Amino acid sequence: DAGITQSPRHKVTETGTPVTLRCHQTENHRYMYWYRQDPGHGLRLIHYSYGVKDTDKGEVSDGYSVSRSKTEDFLLTLESATSSQTSVYFCAISESIPGARSEQYFGPGTRLTVT
Amino acid sequence: LAKTTQPISMDSYEGQEVNITCSHNNIATNDYITWYQQFPSQGPRFIIQGYKTKVTNEVASLFIPADRKSSTLSLPRVSLSDTAVYYCLVYNAGNNRKLIWGLGTSLAVNP
Numbered sequence: 400d401a402g403i404t405q406s407p408r409h410k411v412t413e414t415g416t417p418v419t420l421r422c423h424q425t426e427n428h429r430y431m432y433w434y435r436q437d438p439g440h441g442l443r444l445i446h447y448s449y450g451v452k453d454t455d456k457g458e459v460s461d462g463y464s465v466s467r468s469k470t471e472d473f474l475l476t477l478e479s480a481t482s483s484q485t486s487v488y489f490c491a492i493s494e495s496i497p498g499a500r501s502e503q504y505f506g507p508g509t510r511l512t513v514t
Numbered sequence: 515l516a517k518t519t520q521p522i523s524m525d526s527y528e529g530q531e532v533n534i535t536c537s538h539n540n541i542a543t544n545d546y547i548t549w550y551q552q553f554p555s556q557g558p559r560f561i562i563q564g565y566k567t568k569v570t571n572e573v574a575s576l577f578i579p580a581d582r583k584s585s586t587l588s589l590p591r592v593s594l595s596d597t598a599v600y601y602c603l604v605y606n607a608g609n610n611r612k613l614i615w616g617l618g619t620s621l622a623v624n625p
Contacts, residue, residue, distance in 0.1 A: 439617070444613050458612075503560065505559070508557055
């Protein structure tokens, strides 16, 4: 399995508090992604990174920010958590763009509950 | 921009071949098609990827017709451990560079 870890694995927080999720990889892959997964919606891309300090928005980026100061770490921050952000969050990595014979490897997920 | 549509659920029995079709009517010339498998409480895992015609690996085959408006994941002789959710992904390599995921097909393999 690809070396991807996510922390924390579970978190319960209150509405309005900031939350930061961490994704750490040991594969030296260039691309990193944050997804959320909710029943009935499948996987939805929040943000992705194509290099250190290079990030771009996905389809559901409102309320989220990201940072990548090192190749191996990609942080997802909820500036002020809301109940609609209760979800399972997955980090993924890929060596190159996710087509052209490049696959994504997913982390184990973080279950976030906002009360 | 491509949109991916796949059946919500399917049922099968051990030893049967299972075919899951994903529709992507607006797929662009440079888009690739990828399938992932996901078990409960785990992240998705890559199964197979293709661009056109047929691709086969040790676990599955992927059939893509000439017009590329659909693709079919074929799982030969499924077992109980193949019970999972299967996702179709189209990567739009155009200016938008979008990852377009299907909503997943929940496959139940029965004894």
